Amino acid sequence: MCGIVGYIGNNDSKEILLKGLEKLEYRGYDSAGIAVLNEAGVHLFKEKGRIADLRTIVDEKVTATVGIGHTRWATHGKPSKVNAHPHQSASERFTIVHNGVIENYEQLKAEYLEHVTLKSDTDTEIIVQLVEKFVNDGYGVQEAFQQTLKALKGSYALALLDRENSDVIYVAKNKSPLLIGLGDSFNVVASDAMAMLQVTKEFLELMDQEMVLVTRDDVKIFNLDGKLIERMPFIAELDASDIEKGTYPHYMLKEIDEQPFVIRKIVQEYQNDNGELVIDPTIVEALNEADRLYIIACGTSYHAGMIGKNLIERLAKIPTEVHVSSEFSYNMPLLSEKPLFIFISQSGETADSRAVLVQVKEMGHQALTITNVPGSTLSREADYTLLLHAGPEIAVASTKAYTAQVAVLSILAEVTARSKGLALDVDLPHELGIVASAMEELCDARDEFEQIASDYLAFARNSFFIGRGLDYAVCLEGALKLKEISYIQAEGFAGGELKHGPIALIEEGTPVFALATQENVNLPIRGNVKEVAARGANTCIFSMKGREMDGDRFILPEVHELLTPLISVVPMQFIAYYAALHRGCDVDKPRNLAKSVTVE
Numbered sequence: 001m002c003g004i005v006g007y008i009g010n011n012d013s014k015e016i017l018l019k020g021l022e023k024l025e026y027r028g029y030d031s032a033g034i035a036v037l038n039e040a041g042v043h044l045f046k047e048k049g050r051i052a053d054l055r056t057i058v059d060e061k062v063t064a065t066v067g068i069g070h071t072r073w074a075t076h077g078k079p080s081k082v083n084a085h086p087h088q089s090a091s092e093r094f095t096i097v098h099n100g101v102i103e104n105y106e107q108l109k110a111e112y113l114e115h116v117t118l119k120s121d122t123d124t125e126i127i128v129q130l131v132e133k134f135v136n137d138g139y140g141v142q143e144a145f146q147q148t149l150k151a152l153k154g155s156y157a158l159a160l161l162d163r164e165n166s167d168v169i170y171v172a173k174n175k176s177p178l179l180i181g182l183g184d185s186f187n188v189v190a191s192d193a194m195a196m197l198q199v200t201k202e203f204l205e206l207m208d209q210e211m212v213l214v215t216r217d218d219v220k221i222f223n224l225d226g227k228l229i230e231r232m233p234f235i236a237e238l239d240a241s242d243i244e245k246g247t248y249p250h251y252m253l254k255e256i257d258e259q260p261f262v263i264r265k266i267v268q269e270y271q272n273d274n275g276e277l278v279i280d281p282t283i284v285e286a287l288n289e290a291d292r293l294y295i296i297a298c299g300t301s302y303h304a305g306m307i308g309k310n311l312i313e314r315l316a317k318i319p320t321e322v323h324v325s326s327e328f329s330y331n332m333p334l335l336s337e338k339p340l341f342i343f344i345s346q347s348g349e350t351a352d353s354r355a356v357l358v359q360v361k362e363m364g365h366q367a368l369t370i371t372n373v374p375g376s377t378l379s380r381e382a383d384y385t386l387l388l389h390a391g392p393e394i395a396v397a398s399t400k401a402y403t404a405q406v407a408v409l410s411i412l413a414e415v416t417a418r419s420k421g422l423a424l425d426v427d428l429p430h431e432l433g434i435v436a437s438a439m440e441e442l443c444d445a446r447d448e449f450e451q452i453a454s455d456y457l458a459f460a461r462n463s464f465f466i467g468r469g470l471d472y473a474v475c476l477e478g479a480l481k482l483k484e485i486s487y488i489q490a491e492g493f494a495g496g497e498l499k500h501g502p503i504a505l506i507e508e509g510t511p512v513f514a515l516a517t518q519e520n521v522n523l524p525i526r527g528n529v530k531e532v533a534a535r536g537a538n539t540c541i542f543s544m545k546g547r548e549m550d551g552d553r554f555i556l557p558e559v560h561e562l563l564t565p566l567i568s569v570v571p572m573q574f575i576a577y578y579a580a581l582h583r584g585c586d587v588d589k590p591r592n593l594a595k596s597v598t599v600e
């Protein structure tokens with residue numbers, strides 16, 4: 001969701017900015033722009049659509065050693081060239097890029113900018129107009145910037161250029177992610193490290209309500225009262241090759257294929273020299289001391305949380321609830337006496353989840369974040385973190401992060417159970433090894449899944465995924481994958497619920513995918529399949545070795561029953577991928593979606 005880049009140095013900034021924006025494409029966007037500043041003034045290029053479209057309008061002849069850039073995911077005002085960033089003040093002296101939502105922009109407009117004619121429908125334009133207003137009132141630029149920041153309510157990561165001074169980029173952050181990258185005679189600004197790995201691996205983290213002056217040779221961080229803050233840089237443990245597609249046509253396909261490796265890596269990361277799985281004892285203690293766990297997450301991570309609940313309750317015997325973040329923050333249920341909150345988030349930046357984290361921390365509760373991104377906001381602000389070790393996930397549709405979340409939750413459940421002396425019938429490192437091999441088998445069977453996508457979804461307008469127990473959670477994820485990238489309406493249902501309403505939607509030929517991997521519900525789910533088949537549905541059953549029956553379309557390799565979600569999701573991912581591909585959809589960057597959802 002919205003990405004920011006900035007460069008100040010001695011080289012031409014255009015290509016660095018454009019390449020940086022390309023690396024942020026995965027976050028999701030609908031328009032993009034850059035502004036560069038040289039002796040002749042500010043040169044502004046912006047366009048609706050892709051970075052490739054922006055490239056066609058950037059004037060090659062313009063050279064400038066300072067600039068800012070942006071990918072926009074519309075919040076205020078529709079996607080258009082006018083609403084694309086950068087935005088400029090009335091006199092065009094100031095130019096800004098912004099990520100976040102200014103909640104009091106209407107109020108600021110009424111209070112300070114009554115006589116200013118705004119050019120766009122964005123909340124962002126208010127910020128840049130306000131800086132100019134304060135400068136016109138007699139403040140120096142730094143003070144005007146500071147005054148503006150103090151007036152803003154909401155979230156922002158922003159970078160501002162002053163036409164009168166090409167030696168500085170003014171930067172600020174509150175609730176939206178932003179980093180400063182450090183170089184030799186240059187410095188950069190980026191929403192995430194990936195955007196600027198092309199020029200540096202050394203970064204400075206910014207905290208909320210900080211303001212930064214970035215020059216060619218220096219970076220000065222201030223709080224909003226103007227107090228200088230010292231901060232040590234960190235080295236981003238990322239390899240540029242981790243974020244390349246290599247020979248793959250799409251990141252999503254690469255990331256599906258990486259899953260066996262990720263599962264093995266997770267086992268390695270969480271195993272001690274004796275081959276036992278280990279987790280920081282303070283985290284295990286926190287789980288054991290809690291009388292109830294509250295898993296908080298959105299989308300795919302929520303689906304992983306549903307499986308986590310099941311694993312924790314079955315293995316560690318701790319009552320666990322799972323909640324959608326955006327619901328929890330406005331409709332908090334009655335909490336237990338000693339809750340522990342577990343936030344699951346691939347990006348670690350999801351605003352809906354962060355809102356809950358802020359609330360529960362204010363209430364004095366403990367929180368654990370399970371995330372793929374070390375140093376992310378949710379990781380920094382929780383008491384404890386467990387990492388997914390999945391490597392950067394670039395495709396908007398989450399695949400390997402989901403299976404990594406389930407695997408890490410299984411380890412958390414197992415280690416906690418063992419710490420309580422509970423008898424376990426699962427040798428988890430061994431069983432996860434079997435899962436990794438089973439995933440490889442499934443990746444090798446991709447042609448079969450392509451065929452299924454073509455047989456069932458070529459002309460489909462809608463589709464259903466049904467299952468019971470753990471399979472139900474995977475069905476929700478399978479349906480989400482399909483709808484988000486192929487735009488075929490897809491809904492997941494608990495098999496037993498169908499007859500209570502959804503079955504009315506079944507027509508001749510409606511595709512219904514059913515998962516049948518769970519022993520205790522094998523017969524009931526098959527009964528549900530018969531019910532829809534009798535009404536004309538085109539049914540496709542995925543069962544598991546040992547539970548197969550005549551007519552099953554695909555038999556998954558056998559894995560421990562608790563770990564079936566790790567493998568039954570793989571065919572769902574491939575089917576979604578091929579269905580989207582056959583329809584000519586942009587698999588890695590589906591419409592309207594963002595990878596890192598940093599607004600509520």
Ligand code: F6R
Pocket residue numbers: 298299300301302344345346347348349350353396397398399480481484595596597
């Ligand atoms: C779907 C998907 C989203 C995310 C959700 C939460 O493929 O990726 O549903 O799971 O936006 O994001 P994180 O996990 O970053 O908090």
